Amino acid sequence: MKLHAARPLSEASPDCRPPRRRRKEARPSELTAAALALFVEKGFAATRLDDVAARAGVSKGTLYLYFESKEALFKAVIEEGMVAALAAAAQRLSDFHGSAAELLQQLLFGWWEQIGQTPMAGVTKLIACESSNFPEVAQYYHERVLTRGRALLRTTLQRGVASGEFRPVDIETAIDVIMAPLLMLAISRFSLGFCNRKTTPETYLRTHFELLVKGLRGSSGEFVEFVEPLTGGKR
């Protein structure tokens, strides 16, 4: 059995190494926060646990005191992110009264304030990138987060259509189309390939909102010509 190195930590430059601190309560969330940032930046596989630990200011051994494995850490990151997401969603679910358009606006900007803007938006990118490596986690996210977000939009659209404020639309499909710019906004916050520095998130969301409201109202009976798209051959 090999022994430890001769230097028992307490010598050489004295105050070079910060003193050890025992903070059992704070470690887990600090570790998941560090892990979220690195997973989002580099991807799960390319993130080294040494780096996660270093970013949280502890050693790798400490990380393993709180998480069974790298995969367990990943799941904890997602789970923690979703707790906050669900809380935010539930809050917005509260009985808001107003026009469907106003409710829609509250949903879009509330999402930005409480999710899109925060580090939690990284969870969206993580799911996009790692879903096939963690099918259970992806399914969990789909059921617990997306489905609830869809429910909020569904209620809004149904109310708008019922009251005549919105024209009749394919609600389930419209939900997908409405969510896409939000998801892309979350993803592009962490992806150089998509980020467009010319537009602020607020302007982006406002443009999205205005297009939506006008698009959902539509002058009823207005005609949108729709040529059957050419499938297959070119031209």
Add this chain to the structure above:
Amino acid sequence: MKLHAARPLSEASPDCRPPRRRRKEARPSELTAAALALFVEKGFAATRLDDVAARAGVSKGTLYLYFESKEALFKAVIEEGMVAALAAAAQRLSDFHGSAAELLQQLLFGWWEQIGQTPMAGVTKLIACESSNFPEVAQYYHERVLTRGRALLRTTLQRGVASGEFRPVDIETAIDVIMAPLLMLAISRFSLGFCNRKTTPETYLRTHFELLVKGLRGSSGEFVEFVEPLTGGKR
């Protein structure tokens, strides 16, 4: 120096191993196709070159005959995907005449036919996931693919606004909002976390198109109330 195993490949079950074939021309594209599929499924770091080679029906050594390194293979995958993307875009760029709405429809569905539907859509997901690991590649993609896609949409919107077919809008921001559902469609093809089996891509694109056209026309002068979104505190 250690010698190879005693069995010189040609014994035991004779036809169990498919015979070696020399196909210098076909290898590179077969390898990049295999790599694209696996990179998209597992991510760059989690993909093993042994698996890429196996999927292409060759050994890892062969892979290194054609690509300097794993990173070079990644870049070749993106590059190859973009060649096709640019060709498709250029084709659609061709002098199409018709209303701005018709042109917009051609762009959306043409994108689906020639990119979104094909394995090349995986490049979109790759860029989203790996852009911080390969900043140069992300930048290249941004300049060569997104910028050209944006240019096509810009021309369309400008024409629509100039002719009065569309109301005046913040064109640069509208471009982002219009592209987001396409990018999400590409990404969700490979991400269990987002895929919604209830909607076909065609229905999705048609709903997006109809919302857009009505949203861009808007009854000019129509009022969309916009409450200043509450920033910061809750309620």
Add this chain to the structure above:
DNA sequence: TACATTACTGACCATTAAGTCATTAATGTA
């Protein structure tokens, strides 16, 4: 101050996978 407890550490081990290269065999040519 002496002692017990335990959060924390970091050297180490084991495994995995990128990258190498001596060898093999498919193919063309005389």
Add this chain to the structure above:
DNA sequence: TACATTAATGACTTAATGGTCAGTAATGTA
């Protein structure tokens, strides 16, 4: 058939990192 060329192979080397654990020191208690 003999030979030259080179595409293809896969065992090996090496570097990196997930995971372990004997040991260290911070903190509470008497």
